[in-house]
Amino acid sequence: MTAAANSVLPHRPADRPLVMGVVNVTPDSFSDGGRYFDAAAAITHGRELVAQGADIIDIGGESTRPGAQRPTVQEELARVIPVVEGLAEAGAWISVDTMRAEVAESAVAAGARIINDVSGGLADPQMAVVAARTGAGFVVMHWRGHSHDMQSRAIYDDVTADVCRELADQVGAALDAGVSREQIVIDPGLGFAKTADQNWVLLQHLSAFQQMQLPVLVGASRKSFLARMGSPDGGPVPAEQRDFATAAVSVVLAQAQVWAIRVHDVRSTFAACDVVTHLREARG
Template identity: 65%
Template sequence: MAVVNVTPDSFSDGGRWFDTDAAVAHGEALLAQGADILDVGGESTRPGAGRPDEDEERRRILPVVTALTNAGACVSVDTMRASVAEAAVGAGAAIVNDVSGGLADPAMAGVVAGLDVPYVVMHWRGHSRDMQSRAVYDDVVADVSRELGERVDALVSVGVRREQLVLDPGFGFAKTAAQNWTMLARIGEFERLGLPVLVGTSRKSFLSRLADPEGEPSPPDQRDHATAATSLLLARADVWGVRVHDVPSTMAALQVNARVEAAR
């Protein structure tokens, strides 16, 4: 799953693809590089980010969704708003990716149930402006697994089919660097919930201080090699998918893994 940020304030690319034509061209390039899914989003979820209003979010993403669908892409829409999800699916999106797991908009569950499309449910404890203050866990893997399980039960109880659901443990969302590393080390435990797992480690801040935890962080666009390494680990753990900004580096890592597996 490759990221197409149609935002002026993304942590990873600083608004390089905010223009519709630029976003479409970027998505087409990612598709040519080997992406299976293009994840189009119009709201930055970096720590401290503000929210665009609903009309602005629609304006940003709907033309991009339409154009990329017409180009043959499988498009997911990255949104926390039910009305935006519904409009994006109407424009051709095939997947709804909701970083709030349905908590930000009470209408989302009913809309997703009616649309009957795959629904990515991420672990979430609040909006970007204050989420890092909520990174308090007894055991981050056990707690996140329990809270995801509770979301699954709640969604199924209001009509979402279990078969629609994909789970995302939410790397970087209300998680400290140490907690992110723990989740990565124990990623297989999330599969005990019996649903596909999507992981988004790409360019996250916990990858920015590999050599020296107290040192100067590397900028986001210099974290792609580290991201590819996590993609390799995640492939070895047999997750359903990885969400990345740079496709070629992750594709190379996955091809190495495939060659090793073929040689066994």
């Protein structure tokens, strides 16, 4: 029996969204430039995020930045599994960020309790089967293609309606494969086959996703549509300097009462959530 066989999704606190901290075990991540590519460094960083209060640690071994090339299955397994094993007892729920069923199944066996598939089951037809068999939480993100060409697919009649409809189809396919509704989280997929303007529209219409009656996870952290936020000269802000803009988005997400926020910087996210909590309590 796997570690996630009898698990359910972590419960959202009443006063804030869950905070999912990112651990990229990749040499080419857009956000941290391979800083945690070494397994020991990744484990240390994950433990730091747990100490800062992260509810979930999301471990990924494949960069999904636009234009990124995919590692082999063996490379991804070698990157991810030691880190999952090293963090499984750290006190947080472990999520594996992968599009491959083989990696997901191995990660769950190693201690992961959530499968975070940015393709929402479309990249590997066995992914939903693995989610159903293991009972792990299953994040279904809206997706239209791999990193090398996804931005060419950012064409919509109505971005909110189209993303909701396609996401509902992905959820339906997971349910048909035997995944229970209680396992599923949805993610609108900011930055994946979306222009900057389309990302802002989706953030403005989060209620459309919440009407699907499933937990909503949103990952805006350090993404390119935030690159010019706060720039004194209008030029792009480096990814590692976008945490101020990310925290501002986290305020919006906390106000919308999403289920979880996926971020690189945990401390600023908690500060953002605290601001929303205090404002809400002051109105009472």
